[in-house]
Amino acid sequence: MTIAMPLPDADTLERREEIAAALRAIVPGEGVITDADALRPWESDGLTAYRQPPMLVVLPETVEQVSAVLRWCHAEGVKVVPRGSGTSLSGGALPLADAVLLGMGKFKRVLDIDYEDRIAVVQPGVTNLAITQAVEGRGFYYAPDPSSQIACTIGGNVAENSGGVHCLKYGLTTNNVLGVELVLMNGEIVRLGGRHLDPVGLDLLGVVVGSEGLLGVVTEVTVRILPKPETARAVLVGFPDAERAGACVAQVIAEGIIPAGMEMMDRPAIHAAEAFVKVGYPLDVGALLIVEVDGPAAECDHLIEEIARIANANGAVTTRISRDETERAAFWAGRKAAFPAVGRISPDYYCMDGTIPRRRLPEVLRRMEELSRQYGLGVANVFHAGDGNLHPLILYDANVPGELDKAEAFGNDILRLCVEVGGVLTGEHGVGIEKRDLMPEMFSEEDLKQQQRVKCAFDPDLLLNPGKVFPVLHRCAELGRMHVHHGVVPHPELPRF
Amino acid sequence: MLEPRDESDLREIITDAAVGGKNLELCGGATRAGFGAPREAEQVSLRALAGVIDYDPAELVLTVRPGTPLAEVQALVEGEGQMLAFEPWGGEGATIGGTVAAGVAGSRRVTAGSARDHLLGLKAVSGSGTAFVAGAKVVKNVTGYDLPKIMAGSWGRLAAMTELTLKVLPRPRETVTLVARGLSVEAAHAAMACALGSNADVSAAAQLQGGEILLRVAGFVPSVEARCLALPGLLAAHCPVDRLTADDAAPLWWRAMTGGDLHGSVRWKIHLPPRHAAGLVRRLEAVGANWAMDWGGGLVWIAVDRTDDLVRAEAAALGGEAALVAAPEEMRARIPAMHPRATGAAMLEDRVRRAFDPQGVFATNRFEEVADADQL
Numbered sequence: 001m002t003i004a005m006p007l008p009d010a011d012t013l014e015r016r017e018e019i020a021a022a023l024r025a026i027v028p029g030e031g032v033i034t035d036a037d038a039l040r041p042w043e044s045d046g047l048t049a050y051r052q053p054p055m056l057v058v059l060p061e062t063v064e065q066v067s068a069v070l071r072w073c074h075a076e077g078v079k080v081v082p083r084g085s086g087t088s089l090s091g092g093a094l095p096l097a098d099a100v101l102l103g104m105g106k107f108k109r110v111l112d113i114d115y116e117d118r119i120a121v122v123q124p125g126v127t128n129l130a131i132t133q134a135v136e137g138r139g140f141y142y143a144p145d146p147s148s149q150i151a152c153t154i155g156g157n158v159a160e161n162s163g164g165v166h167c168l169k170y171g172l173t174t175n176n177v178l179g180v181e182l183v184l185m186n187g188e189i190v191r192l193g194g195r196h197l198d199p200v201g202l203d204l205l206g207v208v209v210g211s212e213g214l215l216g217v218v219t220e221v222t223v224r225i226l227p228k229p230e231t232a233r234a235v236l237v238g239f240p241d242a243e244r245a246g247a248c249v250a251q252v253i254a255e256g257i258i259p260a261g262m263e264m265m266d267r268p269a270i271h272a273a274e275a276f277v278k279v280g281y282p283l284d285v286g287a288l289l290i291v292e293v294d295g296p297a298a299e300c301d302h303l304i305e306e307i308a309r310i311a312n313a314n315g316a317v318t319t320r321i322s323r324d325e326t327e328r329a330a331f332w333a334g335r336k337a338a339f340p341a342v343g344r345i346s347p348d349y350y351c352m353d354g355t356i357p358r359r360r361l362p363e364v365l366r367r368m369e370e371l372s373r374q375y376g377l378g379v380a381n382v383f384h385a386g387d388g389n390l391h392p393l394i395l396y397d398a399n400v401p402g403e404l405d406k407a408e409a410f411g412n413d414i415l416r417l418c419v420e421v422g423g424v425l426t427g428e429h430g431v432g433i434e435k436r437d438l439m440p441e442m443f444s445e446e447d448l449k450q451q452q453r454v455k456c457a458f459d460p461d462l463l464l465n466p467g468k469v470f471p472v473l474h475r476c477a478e479l480g481r482m483h484v485h486h487g488v489v490p491h492p493e494l495p496r497f
Numbered sequence: 498m499l500e501p502r503d504e505s506d507l508r509e510i511i512t513d514a515a516v517g518g519k520n521l522e523l524c525g526g527a528t529r530a531g532f533g534a535p536r537e538a539e540q541v542s543l544r545a546l547a548g549v550i551d552y553d554p555a556e557l558v559l560t561v562r563p564g565t566p567l568a569e570v571q572a573l574v575e576g577e578g579q580m581l582a583f584e585p586w587g588g589e590g591a592t593i594g595g596t597v598a599a600g601v602a603g604s605r606r607v608t609a610g611s612a613r614d615h616l617l618g619l620k621a622v623s624g625s626g627t628a629f630v631a632g633a634k635v636v637k638n639v640t641g642y643d644l645p646k647i648m649a650g651s652w653g654r655l656a657a658m659t660e661l662t663l664k665v666l667p668r669p670r671e672t673v674t675l676v677a678r679g680l681s682v683e684a685a686h687a688a689m690a691c692a693l694g695s696n697a698d699v700s701a702a703a704q705l706q707g708g709e710i711l712l713r714v715a716g717f718v719p720s721v722e723a724r725c726l727a728l729p730g731l732l733a734a735h736c737p738v739d740r741l742t743a744d745d746a747a748p749l750w751w752r753a754m755t756g757g758d759l760h761g762s763v764r765w766k767i768h769l770p771p772r773h774a775a776g777l778v779r780r781l782e783a784v785g786a787n788w789a790m791d792w793g794g795g796l797v798w799i800a801v802d803r804t805d806d807l808v809r810a811e812a813a814a815l816g817g818e819a820a821l822v823a824a825p826e827e828m829r830a831r832i833p834a835m836h837p838r839a840t841g842a843a844m845l846e847d848r849v850r851r852a853f854d855p856q857g858v859f860a861t862n863r864f865e866e867v868a869d870a871d872q873l
Contacts, residue, residue, distance in 0.1 A: 116690045116772050139696070161639045168636070174643060175614050190841040195770040197795045198600060198650070200818045200836040202846045203613050206646025210639050227696045250555040256578055256667035256717075295698055296727070299720030355635045357556050387637040388556075427637040435640070442640055443630065450629040450853070451642045457848035469641065 002408055003091075003433050005052065006467045008098035012078060016055055019078060023058050023100065026068040033057040042101055045083070046148070047091040047434055049350075049404060054081065054095030061106045063181065063189060063219045070217065071187025073100060079463050080185070082213040084124065084156025087148040089351060090432025092160060092212045092468060099466075102217060104155050110134045111220065119178060119195055121222045124155025128162070131223060140225040143170035146428070147336065155218050161210030163428035165261040165335075168386035169294075170226070172428070174209040181220035182208060185459040195222060207454060212430050213465040215458040229294035232260065233304045234328045237311040238285030238318035242266060243362040245287035248314040249385045250358060252291065255310065257303055260294040262386035263335050266365070269342065269380040269393070273334035276341035281334050282318045289385065290331050338382045339393065346378065346395035350407045354418030355427035358388045367417055368392060375410040377403070389427035390418070416441050431469045439471050448472075453479050498540045504620075504628060504659045510541060511657065512626030515856040522861050523653030525563060525595025528588040532599075533652075533834040533863035535826050543594055546659055554579055557636055558617065560662045563594020580668040582609040586755060594658050600650025603754045604701035604713065607693065607792040609666075613649035618662035621648065624655070624854025634662045647849070652864065655853035669700075669715035673725055674746035677736040680708040686775040686794055688735035693793045695731045697724045703753030704790040706778075711749055712738065753791040753798075756822075760787050761800030763824045765808045769817025771795045780811050804828040809836065833865045 012019075016034070024032045033039060039053045060066045073080050079099035086093050095101045107123035110131070114120075115138055120131055128149040131142040145164035146152055152162065157173045158180060170176070179193030192205040199205070208215050239245040245264055252259065265273065265288045274281040281288060289311070293303040308319050322328035334341075342349050356364055365381065372379045378395040392414055396407040415425050415435060419442050425435045439448060448470060455462070456476035466473065499521075501507040514521050520538035524530065527540065547564035554577040561570060567585060570593045574580055584603025585596045602611040618632030631644035648655060677688060682704070689702040692712050698720075701713035714724050729738055741749075751757050756764055769777065771794030778788045778797060784807065787800040797817075799808050804825065809832075812819040818836035821829065838846065847866065851857070860866050 114770075114772070115694060117770050118694060140694075161643065163637060163639075171610065171614065172637070172639070174646065175610055184845070188841050190845055191839065192842065195816060196768050196818075197606065197792060198602070198611055198768050200768070200820065201838055201842070202654070202849060203600075203646045203650055204842070204846060204849060206613055206649075207642055207644065207849070209646075210643045227694055229698075230696045253557065253667070254555050256670060258667060295716075296696070296720055296723050298723030299698075299717060302717055302719040355633075355637050357553070357558075357635060359553070359556065384637070388635055389637045423635050424633045424638040424640045426640050427635075428639055430639055431641065439641065442633075446627055447629045447631065448641075450623065450627075450631070451644065453852035454642055454644070454647075454849060457845065457852045 002405060003050070003437065005096060005433070006473075008096065012098040013055065019076070019100070020056050022072055023056070023069060026072065027058055027060050027065050031059045031061070033059070042083075042095060042103070045086040045088040045091060045093040047089055047094065047432065049398070050091050050094050050433065052095050052097055054101035055098055057101045057103055059103045059106055063183065066102070066183045066217055066219055067187040067189055069100070069102065070183055070185055074186045074461065074463060077461065077463065079466055081465050082159070082217045084153035084159065085127070085151050087152040087156065088160060088430060088432060089353070090426065090430040090434040092430050092432040094433055096467060104153070104217070107155070107219065114195070115140065117195065118225050119222055120225050121220065122154055124158070124218045124221055125153050128152050128154055128157055131225070135225050136228065139228050141228050142223055143176055143226055144173050154221050154223065158209050158218050158221055159211065159213045160430045163389070165263060165384060168262065168384070169258050169260050174206060176224050177205070177209055177221060178224060179222040180205060180208060180218045182216040182218055184216050185461070185464045193222065212432060212469050214455055214469060215464070231297045231300055232292055232294035232328065233300040234290055234292040234322045234331045235304055235307055235311070236320045236331045237289045237291070237316045238282040239287045239289065239314070239316055241286040242365050244315040245289050245385070246358060246361040248289060248311050248316070251310045251314060252307055253386070255306065257293070257306065259291050259307070259386060261290070261292040262384070263290045264288065264383040264385040265335065265338065266381040268378065269338050269382050272341040272345050272380060273338050276344055277333050277337045279330040279334045285317055290335055292328070335382065342380050342393045342395065347397040347399065350394040350396065350411055352390070352392045352394065352411050352414050353426050353429040354415050354423055355387065355389045356418050356421050356423035358385070360421040360423075364390070364417060364421060368414060371410055371413050375406055377407060377410055384427070387427070388423065412438060433468055436469060437471050439469070449474065449479055498542055500542050500545050502545050504546070504622065507541070507546070507657055507659065508622050508626045508628060511622055511624065511858060514858045515625055518856070519858070520861045521858055522863065523598070523657050523859060525592030525598070526566070526587070526590035528591045528595065529599055532822055534829050536862045538861035541657070543657060544592060549573065550660060554665070557665050558634055558662060559665050560634060560660060561593055562660060563592060563658045565593050567591045567593050567596050574665050575668065578668050579665045581615060581663060582666045583612050583615050584609070584754070585612065594661060597649050597661060598651060598653050598658065604703060604750055604791050607702065607795060608700045611649070613646045615664045616645040616649045616661060617664055619645050619648055619658050620660035621656035621658045624856055624858040628659070632662065636664055654850055654859050654864065671718045671721045672713060672715040672743070673721055674741040674743070674750070675712040675714065675725065675728060675738040676741045677710050677738045678708060680710065680736055682708070682775045682778055684735065685710045688732055689793050690771065691732060691735055692728065697728050697731055701791070702793040703750065704794065705749060705753060706788050709749070711746065711753065753789050756789055756798030756800065759789060759798060759800035761802050763801050763804060763828065764822045765799040765801070766820045766822045767797040767799060767812045767817050768795060769797065769812060769815055773815035773817065777811060777815050777817065781808060806832050835864055837865075
């Protein structure tokens with residue numbers, strides 16, 4: 001529990017009743033929650049080690065209400081934390097004691113589907129999977145598929161720029177979103193992008209996607225939908241060690257193949273998964289690779305043979321090609337159950353999310369083993385091998401005093417290692433509070449200030465989701481936001497702080 | 498024209514301009530200098546900041562300096578069996594930095610994304626002369642704001658890029674163009690939509706004036722063959738299709754992708770919901786426009802001789818946005834190059850612009866600036 005949140009503002013806490021009354025005037029009925037017991041379910045997101053009941057929760061149902069809530073909070077200097085379904089693994093939706101938690105769960109409607117132009121317009125509270133379900137009857141789907149897709153919402157996906165196992169071929173959220181309606185902290189409603197490609201002007205949409213709820217609240221999303229591939233096939237390959245599995249991955253890509261998914265598991269992850277779901281994973285291997293291709297049947301048949309050939313040339317000890325959908329599902333069942341499977345062998349686990357250049361994998365795994373010995377905590381690795389996105393799962397027991405702190409320190413060392421070898425702190429889970437204090441490992445003071453200047457253009461009073469992403473919050477005036485043109489200060493009569 | 502030799506030169510030039518209240522226009526090969534209003538700012542060419550910094554084909558990542566000629570970058574990745582999947586194109590002397598800053602994408606854009614989707618990371622110098630880094634050199638990253646997105650297509654209005662990291666992808670082993678001829682605009686459009694909405698994995702679809710559509714099928718040979726066999730059946734309700742030789746197909750794709758040789762002294766580039774593309778060209782044919790269509794109808798090139806903004810009005814009426822890409826100087830002085838935005842979005846955009854360039858060093862009158870974006 002080493003991550004500190006900003007100290008609550010005593011004045012705001014004292015005004016809680018007044019704030020609740022004002023928000024009830026905007027969102028009548030049951031839309032404002034203040035009862036301590038009723039606030040309990042909102043106290044954390046997917047980063048459950050951190051809990052903080054919000055000052056109150058507001059659940060608007062219309063864009064006008066969102067705008068009015070934000071406008072009021074802006075005018076009164078009250079902080080706001082937006083939330084989708086609360087599945088963030090980095091604490092992006094962690095409430096603050098002195099902030100309004102703005103839940104977008106009531107925005108659940110699919111507004112329009114245009115099959116001719118291959119887009120869907122949905123409200124932000126629609127789940128990721130529900131988009132696919134809405135269009136699959138006509139042979140379409142929404143490509144990004146984070147593992148929480150049955151629960152996570154598209155609004156949250158936009159905030160976090162969510163990925164999934166298929167993003168090497170199909171991209172992250174940002175590559176699949178065409179437009180949003182966004183409410184700024186001052187209540188202003190703006191549209192960025194829309195129903196066509198490459199809108200005019202600066203790509204503000206590109207910055208809003210992945211901004212972790214710090215720039216605005218999304219109230220409508222337009223996504224691209226894709227024709228569902230004709231078929232998919234997978235191959236399950238066991239290697240004596242991660243080095244040879246990594247060489248296989250590199251050769252697959254070097255031969256021009258971009259698989260739909262390419263997942264690696266290390267020995268502890270394989271054993272945990274097999275013990276849990278019993279799908280026939282080989283237990284005598286050091287690394288397991290699942291490679292999936294999708295597309296026309298002729299393509300899948302061709303590529304799966306090519307991949308099997310490459311695997312064998314790289315020292316595979318077992319190679320199984322899926323013969324039907326049941327077998328393909330079985331290959332994935334273990335990988336998809338890897339997290340709960342690890343949850344069975346350890347009281348608690350902590351999921352990390354760095355990306356590395358793939359060629360550095362053997363070295364990173366070796367040094368992770370050293371760290372594991374040093375901290376006395378086990379680690380199991382699942383890995384989006386195609387794009388270098390590592391998910392080490394650190395095994396610990398929160399009931400043992402000090403072990404959570406040790407797990408966090410171990411995790412931080414892993415992420416430092418990722419940056420050291422040329423990678424990044426987070427490939428898909430976001431910075432949130434979790435990696436906030438590690439940002440200086442990857443970015444200089446100037447780099448971070450440039451990002452914060454963009455924040456200031458959207459939310460100059462820093463009221464939206466404070467305490468997330470940035471390790472140090474500079475006031476916007478400090479960052480030189482004020483526009484001094486040819487030495488003339490605009491509005492010289494106004495006081496500047 | 499100023500030509501900095503390295504980043505430190507560039508920082509000095511920009512800092513001096515910021516202090517002295519001078520305007521600078523960033524450029525690469527200046528091949529698209531005719532876009533935007535006439536202006537007097539001094540040009541700063543980044544051509545001398547050239548060369549490949551790192552290229553590891555297996556990692557799918559290329560890091561390059563902005564002044565590297567686009568053709569050189571394309572030849573380099575082709576040599577490794579790879580490509581820039583957004584299919585950038587440019588004239589003689591175009592640089593990779595300029596091409597990305599102009600947000601240029603070719604026919605594959607409809608399925609593979611634009612420059613913004615393939616710019617992973619960068620180094621740049623802001624309008625206050627400060628160097629900063631954004632994004633990273635790996636293909637999957639969500640650490641901090643995605644500033645590379647906003648730098649792609651920013652036309653040098655935010656910062657001077659000194660290093661770009663781009664995603665590269667394997668080049669298809671085989672590419673076949675299927676063609677259908679003699680179709681009405683509406684029938685051609687329906688056939689394109691059908692092909693792009695099918696699972697035959699059509700990577701590009703274009704329509705040319707005169708009732709021709711082009712469909713591109715690319716990938717591994719057995720897959721391409723199977724899809725070329727399947728497509729006539731999928732399109733049975735629309736039109737018969739034939740194969741074109743690569744030599745015959747190339748100039749047709751070029752016209753769709755670039756507007757090529759369309760006749761007319763004024764050139765517009767329209768982005769719009771594809772379902773309205775047929776309606777748009779019908780309305781503009783009535784006033785004598787020549788046109789070509791790419792991205793399944795999401796991009797329409799219009800060539801006319803008239804120098805008013807009727808084309809922009811017609812595009813706007815159908816939910817589109819029209820950029821004035823080539824016109825006589827008198828017209829460019831009068832009509833903004835970029836489609837006007839709604840007030841709220843325009844003011845937000847201007848605040849973001851000043852987050853990178855507080856002194857307005859890169860605000861050259863080339864594009865319309867909002868007078869006072871703080872007044873909300």
